[in-house]
Amino acid sequence: MTADELSLQLADLRPRLVRFARLQLRDDAAAEDAVQDALLAAAENAERFEGASAAATWVFAILRNKLVDEFRRRGRDPVALAGNEGEAALESLFEEQFDARGHWRDPPPAWSDPAASLEQKRFWEVFEICISSLPERPARVFGMRELLGMESEEICKELGISSSNCWVLLHRARLGLRDCLSRRWFGEH
Amino acid sequence: MLSCKDATELISQGMDRRLSLVERFGLRLHLLICRGCRATEQHLGFLRNASSAWRQHHEAPPSTPQGDSK
Incomplete structure:
Protein backbone atom coordinates (compact mmCIF):
# COMPACT_ATOMS: atom_id res chain seq x y z
CA MET A 1 0.00 0.00 0.00
CA THR A 2 1.34 3.47 -0.84
CA ALA A 3 1.20 6.39 1.59
CA ASP A 4 -1.45 8.08 -0.57
CA GLU A 5 -3.70 5.03 -0.64
CA LEU A 6 -3.27 4.68 3.09
CA SER A 7 -4.09 8.28 3.95
CA LEU A 8 -7.27 7.96 1.89
CA GLN A 9 -8.20 4.80 3.77
CA LEU A 10 -7.53 6.38 7.14
CA ALA A 11 -9.35 9.63 6.44
CA ASP A 12 -12.67 8.32 7.71
CA LEU A 13 -10.97 6.90 10.80
CA ARG A 14 -9.64 10.28 11.83
CA PRO A 15 -12.77 11.75 13.51
CA ARG A 16 -13.11 8.63 15.65
CA LEU A 17 -9.44 8.80 16.60
CA VAL A 18 -9.85 12.43 17.62
CA ARG A 19 -12.93 11.69 19.73
CA PHE A 20 -11.10 8.77 21.32
CA ALA A 21 -8.12 10.96 22.24
CA ARG A 22 -10.18 14.00 23.25
CA LEU A 23 -12.26 12.24 25.89
CA GLN A 24 -9.10 11.03 27.56
CA LEU A 25 -6.75 13.99 27.13
CA ARG A 26 -9.46 16.62 27.78
CA ASP A 27 -7.58 19.01 25.56
CA ASP A 28 -8.62 19.45 21.92
CA ALA A 29 -5.24 20.66 20.69
CA ALA A 30 -3.34 17.86 22.42
CA ALA A 31 -5.82 15.32 21.00
CA GLU A 32 -5.38 16.67 17.44
CA ASP A 33 -1.59 16.54 17.86
CA ALA A 34 -1.59 12.98 19.14
CA VAL A 35 -3.80 11.81 16.26
CA GLN A 36 -1.70 13.71 13.71
CA ASP A 37 1.48 12.07 15.04
CA ALA A 38 -0.10 8.62 14.93
CA LEU A 39 -1.34 9.11 11.35
CA LEU A 40 2.04 10.41 10.21
CA ALA A 41 3.78 7.43 11.78
CA ALA A 42 1.39 5.16 9.89
CA ALA A 43 1.99 6.99 6.59
CA GLU A 44 5.74 6.48 7.00
CA ASN A 45 5.14 2.76 7.37
CA ALA A 46 2.50 2.47 4.66
CA GLU A 47 4.21 -0.33 2.73
CA ARG A 48 4.00 -2.61 5.79
CA PHE A 49 0.20 -2.77 5.68
CA GLU A 50 -1.76 -5.23 3.60
CA GLY A 51 -5.08 -3.51 4.11
CA ALA A 52 -6.91 -0.74 5.88
CA SER A 53 -7.84 -2.77 8.94
CA ALA A 54 -4.23 -3.73 9.65
CA ALA A 55 -3.28 -0.07 9.34
CA ALA A 56 -6.14 1.04 11.61
CA THR A 57 -5.13 -1.45 14.31
CA TRP A 58 -1.58 -0.18 14.09
CA VAL A 59 -2.62 3.48 14.26
CA PHE A 60 -4.67 2.76 17.37
CA ALA A 61 -1.71 1.08 19.04
CA ILE A 62 0.43 4.13 18.28
CA LEU A 63 -2.24 6.53 19.51
CA ARG A 64 -2.69 4.51 22.68
CA ASN A 65 1.07 4.78 23.39
CA LYS A 66 0.95 8.52 22.77
CA LEU A 67 -1.87 8.91 25.28
CA VAL A 68 0.05 6.91 27.88
CA ASP A 69 3.17 9.06 27.24
CA GLU A 70 1.11 12.18 27.77
CA PHE A 71 -0.43 10.80 30.99
CA ARG A 72 3.01 9.86 32.25
CA ARG A 73 4.26 13.37 31.49
CA ARG A 74 1.27 14.95 33.24
CA GLY A 75 1.70 12.59 36.18
CA ARG A 76 5.02 14.25 36.95
CA ASP A 77 3.42 17.68 37.02
CA PRO A 78 3.42 18.65 40.74
CA VAL A 79 0.27 20.76 40.35
CA ALA A 80 -1.65 17.90 38.77
CA LEU A 81 -0.26 15.46 41.33
CA ALA A 82 -1.82 17.19 44.32
CA MET B 1 -19.26 -8.53 58.93
CA LEU B 2 -18.39 -6.43 55.92
CA SER B 3 -19.95 -2.95 55.84
CA CYS B 4 -21.65 -1.72 52.65
CA LYS B 5 -18.92 0.86 52.29
CA ASP B 6 -16.21 -1.82 52.37
CA ALA B 7 -18.28 -4.02 50.08
CA THR B 8 -18.35 -1.34 47.36
CA GLU B 9 -14.54 -1.16 47.54
CA LEU B 10 -14.28 -4.92 47.09
CA ILE B 11 -16.77 -4.91 44.21
CA SER B 12 -14.61 -2.34 42.46
CA GLN B 13 -11.28 -4.01 43.31
CA GLY B 14 -12.64 -7.34 42.10
CA MET B 15 -12.65 -5.75 38.65
CA ASP B 16 -8.95 -4.87 38.91
CA ARG B 17 -7.33 -7.73 40.83
CA ARG B 18 -8.10 -11.24 41.97
CA LEU B 19 -9.75 -11.04 45.39
CA SER B 20 -8.56 -13.44 48.10
CA LEU B 21 -10.75 -16.38 49.04
CA VAL B 22 -11.75 -14.67 52.28
CA GLU B 23 -12.60 -11.43 50.47
CA ARG B 24 -14.66 -13.24 47.85
CA PHE B 25 -16.51 -15.24 50.47
CA GLY B 26 -17.23 -12.17 52.59
CA LEU B 27 -18.44 -10.21 49.60
CA ARG B 28 -20.73 -13.01 48.31
CA LEU B 29 -22.25 -13.36 51.76
CA HIS B 30 -22.82 -9.62 51.99
CA LEU B 31 -24.39 -9.43 48.53
CA LEU B 32 -26.91 -12.13 49.47
CA ILE B 33 -28.42 -9.88 52.09
CA CYS B 34 -27.77 -6.39 50.71
CA ARG B 35 -29.83 -5.03 47.84
CA GLY B 36 -27.95 -1.70 47.63
CA CYS B 37 -24.65 -3.51 47.12
CA ARG B 38 -26.20 -5.87 44.55
CA ALA B 39 -27.36 -2.78 42.65
CA THR B 40 -23.85 -1.34 42.94
CA GLU B 41 -22.40 -4.53 41.51
CA GLN B 42 -24.84 -4.26 38.59
CA HIS B 43 -23.95 -0.58 38.03
CA LEU B 44 -20.20 -1.14 38.01
CA GLY B 45 -20.55 -4.17 35.74
CA PHE B 46 -22.60 -2.07 33.36
CA LEU B 47 -19.94 0.68 33.41
CA ARG B 48 -17.34 -1.88 32.37
CA ASN B 49 -19.52 -3.15 29.50
CA ALA B 50 -20.34 0.36 28.35
CA SER B 51 -16.66 1.39 28.42
CA SER B 52 -15.68 -1.65 26.44
CA ALA B 53 -18.43 -0.97 23.86
CA TRP B 54 -17.24 2.65 23.62
CA ARG B 55 -13.67 1.49 23.00
CA GLN B 56 -14.69 -1.05 20.38
CA HIS B 57 -16.79 1.50 18.56
CA HIS B 58 -13.84 3.87 18.29
CA GLU B 59 -11.31 1.18 17.47
CA ALA B 60 -13.36 -0.54 14.77
CA PRO B 61 -11.46 -0.64 11.48
CA PRO B 62 -12.62 1.76 8.74
CA SER B 63 -15.51 0.59 6.60
CA THR B 64 -14.25 -1.47 3.68
CA PRO B 65 -16.65 -1.30 0.72
CA GLN B 66 -14.18 -3.25 -1.47
CA GLY B 67 -14.02 -5.87 1.24
CA ASP B 68 -10.31 -6.05 2.06
CA SER B 69 -8.72 -8.63 4.36
CA LYS B 70 -11.35 -9.52 6.95
Whole structure:
Protein backbone atom coordinates (compact mmCIF):
# COMPACT_ATOMS: atom_id res chain seq x y z
CA MET A 1 0.00 0.00 0.00
CA THR A 2 1.34 3.47 -0.84
CA ALA A 3 1.20 6.39 1.59
CA ASP A 4 -1.45 8.08 -0.57
CA GLU A 5 -3.70 5.03 -0.64
CA LEU A 6 -3.27 4.68 3.09
CA SER A 7 -4.09 8.28 3.95
CA LEU A 8 -7.27 7.96 1.89
CA GLN A 9 -8.20 4.80 3.77
CA LEU A 10 -7.53 6.38 7.14
CA ALA A 11 -9.35 9.63 6.44
CA ASP A 12 -12.67 8.32 7.71
CA LEU A 13 -10.97 6.90 10.80
CA ARG A 14 -9.64 10.28 11.83
CA PRO A 15 -12.77 11.75 13.51
CA ARG A 16 -13.11 8.63 15.65
CA LEU A 17 -9.44 8.80 16.60
CA VAL A 18 -9.85 12.43 17.62
CA ARG A 19 -12.93 11.69 19.73
CA PHE A 20 -11.10 8.77 21.32
CA ALA A 21 -8.12 10.96 22.24
CA ARG A 22 -10.18 14.00 23.25
CA LEU A 23 -12.26 12.24 25.89
CA GLN A 24 -9.10 11.03 27.56
CA LEU A 25 -6.75 13.99 27.13
CA ARG A 26 -9.46 16.62 27.78
CA ASP A 27 -7.58 19.01 25.56
CA ASP A 28 -8.62 19.45 21.92
CA ALA A 29 -5.24 20.66 20.69
CA ALA A 30 -3.34 17.86 22.42
CA ALA A 31 -5.82 15.32 21.00
CA GLU A 32 -5.38 16.67 17.44
CA ASP A 33 -1.59 16.54 17.86
CA ALA A 34 -1.59 12.98 19.14
CA VAL A 35 -3.80 11.81 16.26
CA GLN A 36 -1.70 13.71 13.71
CA ASP A 37 1.48 12.07 15.04
CA ALA A 38 -0.10 8.62 14.93
CA LEU A 39 -1.34 9.11 11.35
CA LEU A 40 2.04 10.41 10.21
CA ALA A 41 3.78 7.43 11.78
CA ALA A 42 1.39 5.16 9.89
CA ALA A 43 1.99 6.99 6.59
CA GLU A 44 5.74 6.48 7.00
CA ASN A 45 5.14 2.76 7.37
CA ALA A 46 2.50 2.47 4.66
CA GLU A 47 4.21 -0.33 2.73
CA ARG A 48 4.00 -2.61 5.79
CA PHE A 49 0.20 -2.77 5.68
CA GLU A 50 -1.76 -5.23 3.60
CA GLY A 51 -5.08 -3.51 4.11
CA ALA A 52 -6.91 -0.74 5.88
CA SER A 53 -7.84 -2.77 8.94
CA ALA A 54 -4.23 -3.73 9.65
CA ALA A 55 -3.28 -0.07 9.34
CA ALA A 56 -6.14 1.04 11.61
CA THR A 57 -5.13 -1.45 14.31
CA TRP A 58 -1.58 -0.18 14.09
CA VAL A 59 -2.62 3.48 14.26
CA PHE A 60 -4.67 2.76 17.37
CA ALA A 61 -1.71 1.08 19.04
CA ILE A 62 0.43 4.13 18.28
CA LEU A 63 -2.24 6.53 19.51
CA ARG A 64 -2.69 4.51 22.68
CA ASN A 65 1.07 4.78 23.39
CA LYS A 66 0.95 8.52 22.77
CA LEU A 67 -1.87 8.91 25.28
CA VAL A 68 0.05 6.91 27.88
CA ASP A 69 3.17 9.06 27.24
CA GLU A 70 1.11 12.18 27.77
CA PHE A 71 -0.43 10.80 30.99
CA ARG A 72 3.01 9.86 32.25
CA ARG A 73 4.26 13.37 31.49
CA ARG A 74 1.27 14.95 33.24
CA GLY A 75 1.70 12.59 36.18
CA ARG A 76 5.02 14.25 36.95
CA ASP A 77 3.42 17.68 37.02
CA PRO A 78 3.42 18.65 40.74
CA VAL A 79 0.27 20.76 40.35
CA ALA A 80 -1.65 17.90 38.77
CA LEU A 81 -0.26 15.46 41.33
CA ALA A 82 -1.82 17.19 44.32
CA GLY A 83 -5.38 16.20 45.07
CA ASN A 84 -7.76 19.06 44.31
CA GLU A 85 -11.22 20.37 45.09
CA GLY A 86 -12.82 18.10 42.52
CA GLU A 87 -11.37 15.04 44.19
CA ALA A 88 -12.46 16.27 47.61
CA ALA A 89 -16.01 16.66 46.26
CA LEU A 90 -15.90 13.15 44.81
CA GLU A 91 -14.70 11.86 48.17
CA SER A 92 -17.59 13.50 50.04
CA LEU A 93 -20.04 12.18 47.46
CA PHE A 94 -18.75 8.72 48.37
CA GLU A 95 -18.69 9.26 52.16
CA GLU A 96 -22.13 10.87 52.30
CA GLN A 97 -23.80 7.75 50.93
CA PHE A 98 -23.01 5.88 54.15
CA ASP A 99 -23.86 6.27 57.83
CA ALA A 100 -21.28 6.09 60.62
CA ARG A 101 -21.37 2.27 60.55
CA GLY A 102 -20.78 2.18 56.82
CA HIS A 103 -24.34 1.21 55.83
CA TRP A 104 -26.24 2.81 52.96
CA ARG A 105 -28.25 5.84 54.01
CA ASP A 106 -30.37 5.42 50.92
CA PRO A 107 -29.52 2.18 49.08
CA PRO A 108 -29.18 2.71 45.32
CA PRO A 109 -31.86 0.92 43.27
CA ALA A 110 -30.94 -1.44 40.41
CA TRP A 111 -31.14 0.00 36.88
CA SER A 112 -33.78 -1.59 34.70
CA ASP A 113 -32.45 -3.03 31.44
CA PRO A 114 -29.27 -0.91 31.26
CA ALA A 115 -27.99 -2.89 28.24
CA ALA A 116 -30.74 -1.30 26.11
CA SER A 117 -29.05 2.08 26.68
CA LEU A 118 -26.04 1.00 24.66
CA GLU A 119 -28.18 1.18 21.52
CA GLN A 120 -29.17 4.80 22.11
CA LYS A 121 -27.14 7.65 20.66
CA ARG A 122 -28.15 10.01 23.45
CA PHE A 123 -26.79 7.58 26.05
CA TRP A 124 -23.28 7.93 24.61
CA GLU A 125 -23.48 11.71 24.84
CA VAL A 126 -24.37 11.42 28.53
CA PHE A 127 -21.66 8.79 29.04
CA GLU A 128 -19.02 11.15 27.64
CA ILE A 129 -20.38 14.11 29.63
CA CYS A 130 -20.14 12.04 32.82
CA ILE A 131 -16.55 10.99 32.14
CA SER A 132 -15.62 14.58 31.28
CA SER A 133 -17.09 15.85 34.53
CA LEU A 134 -14.90 13.58 36.70
CA PRO A 135 -11.86 15.24 38.29
CA GLU A 136 -8.63 14.86 36.31
CA ARG A 137 -6.83 12.04 38.17
CA PRO A 138 -9.74 9.64 38.68
CA ALA A 139 -10.79 10.25 35.06
CA ARG A 140 -7.27 9.49 33.85
CA VAL A 141 -6.96 6.25 35.82
CA PHE A 142 -10.47 5.17 34.79
CA GLY A 143 -9.68 5.98 31.15
CA MET A 144 -6.44 3.99 31.21
CA ARG A 145 -8.20 1.03 32.81
CA GLU A 146 -11.50 0.93 30.93
CA LEU A 147 -11.02 2.93 27.73
CA LEU A 148 -7.44 1.90 26.94
CA GLY A 149 -7.91 -1.52 28.53
CA MET A 150 -4.68 -1.45 30.57
CA GLU A 151 -4.08 -3.71 33.59
CA SER A 152 -4.12 -1.83 36.88
CA GLU A 153 -0.51 -2.87 37.66
CA GLU A 154 0.60 -1.29 34.40
CA ILE A 155 -1.29 1.91 35.26
CA CYS A 156 0.35 2.19 38.70
CA LYS A 157 3.75 1.71 37.11
CA GLU A 158 3.17 4.30 34.37
CA LEU A 159 1.82 6.90 36.79
CA GLY A 160 4.16 6.08 39.66
CA ILE A 161 1.38 5.56 42.19
CA SER A 162 0.81 2.69 44.63
CA SER A 163 -1.66 -0.12 43.88
CA SER A 164 -3.92 0.91 46.71
CA ASN A 165 -3.95 4.50 45.47
CA CYS A 166 -4.83 3.21 42.02
CA TRP A 167 -7.73 1.09 43.37
CA VAL A 168 -9.08 3.99 45.40
CA LEU A 169 -9.01 6.28 42.34
CA LEU A 170 -10.77 3.63 40.22
CA HIS A 171 -13.40 3.03 42.88
CA ARG A 172 -14.14 6.74 43.34
CA ALA A 173 -14.26 7.27 39.58
CA ARG A 174 -16.71 4.39 39.16
CA LEU A 175 -19.00 5.59 41.94
CA GLY A 176 -18.82 9.12 40.55
CA LEU A 177 -19.87 7.83 37.13
CA ARG A 178 -22.60 5.71 38.69
CA ASP A 179 -23.95 8.81 40.41
CA CYS A 180 -23.77 10.88 37.22
CA LEU A 181 -25.51 8.24 35.08
CA SER A 182 -28.16 7.72 37.77
CA ARG A 183 -28.97 11.41 37.76
CA ARG A 184 -28.58 12.19 34.10
CA TRP A 185 -29.65 9.00 32.39
CA PHE A 186 -31.36 6.44 34.55
CA GLY A 187 -33.29 9.29 36.15
CA GLU A 188 -33.96 7.85 39.57
CA HIS A 189 -33.48 11.12 41.46
CA MET B 1 -19.26 -8.53 58.93
CA LEU B 2 -18.39 -6.43 55.92
CA SER B 3 -19.95 -2.95 55.84
CA CYS B 4 -21.65 -1.72 52.65
CA LYS B 5 -18.92 0.86 52.29
CA ASP B 6 -16.21 -1.82 52.37
CA ALA B 7 -18.28 -4.02 50.08
CA THR B 8 -18.35 -1.34 47.36
CA GLU B 9 -14.54 -1.16 47.54
CA LEU B 10 -14.28 -4.92 47.09
CA ILE B 11 -16.77 -4.91 44.21
CA SER B 12 -14.61 -2.34 42.46
CA GLN B 13 -11.28 -4.01 43.31
CA GLY B 14 -12.64 -7.34 42.10
CA MET B 15 -12.65 -5.75 38.65
CA ASP B 16 -8.95 -4.87 38.91
CA ARG B 17 -7.33 -7.73 40.83
CA ARG B 18 -8.10 -11.24 41.97
CA LEU B 19 -9.75 -11.04 45.39
CA SER B 20 -8.56 -13.44 48.10
CA LEU B 21 -10.75 -16.38 49.04
CA VAL B 22 -11.75 -14.67 52.28
CA GLU B 23 -12.60 -11.43 50.47
CA ARG B 24 -14.66 -13.24 47.85
CA PHE B 25 -16.51 -15.24 50.47
CA GLY B 26 -17.23 -12.17 52.59
CA LEU B 27 -18.44 -10.21 49.60
CA ARG B 28 -20.73 -13.01 48.31
CA LEU B 29 -22.25 -13.36 51.76
CA HIS B 30 -22.82 -9.62 51.99
CA LEU B 31 -24.39 -9.43 48.53
CA LEU B 32 -26.91 -12.13 49.47
CA ILE B 33 -28.42 -9.88 52.09
CA CYS B 34 -27.77 -6.39 50.71
CA ARG B 35 -29.83 -5.03 47.84
CA GLY B 36 -27.95 -1.70 47.63
CA CYS B 37 -24.65 -3.51 47.12
CA ARG B 38 -26.20 -5.87 44.55
CA ALA B 39 -27.36 -2.78 42.65
CA THR B 40 -23.85 -1.34 42.94
CA GLU B 41 -22.40 -4.53 41.51
CA GLN B 42 -24.84 -4.26 38.59
CA HIS B 43 -23.95 -0.58 38.03
CA LEU B 44 -20.20 -1.14 38.01
CA GLY B 45 -20.55 -4.17 35.74
CA PHE B 46 -22.60 -2.07 33.36
CA LEU B 47 -19.94 0.68 33.41
CA ARG B 48 -17.34 -1.88 32.37
CA ASN B 49 -19.52 -3.15 29.50
CA ALA B 50 -20.34 0.36 28.35
CA SER B 51 -16.66 1.39 28.42
CA SER B 52 -15.68 -1.65 26.44
CA ALA B 53 -18.43 -0.97 23.86
CA TRP B 54 -17.24 2.65 23.62
CA ARG B 55 -13.67 1.49 23.00
CA GLN B 56 -14.69 -1.05 20.38
CA HIS B 57 -16.79 1.50 18.56
CA HIS B 58 -13.84 3.87 18.29
CA GLU B 59 -11.31 1.18 17.47
CA ALA B 60 -13.36 -0.54 14.77
CA PRO B 61 -11.46 -0.64 11.48
CA PRO B 62 -12.62 1.76 8.74
CA SER B 63 -15.51 0.59 6.60
CA THR B 64 -14.25 -1.47 3.68
CA PRO B 65 -16.65 -1.30 0.72
CA GLN B 66 -14.18 -3.25 -1.47
CA GLY B 67 -14.02 -5.87 1.24
CA ASP B 68 -10.31 -6.05 2.06
CA SER B 69 -8.72 -8.63 4.36
CA LYS B 70 -11.35 -9.52 6.95
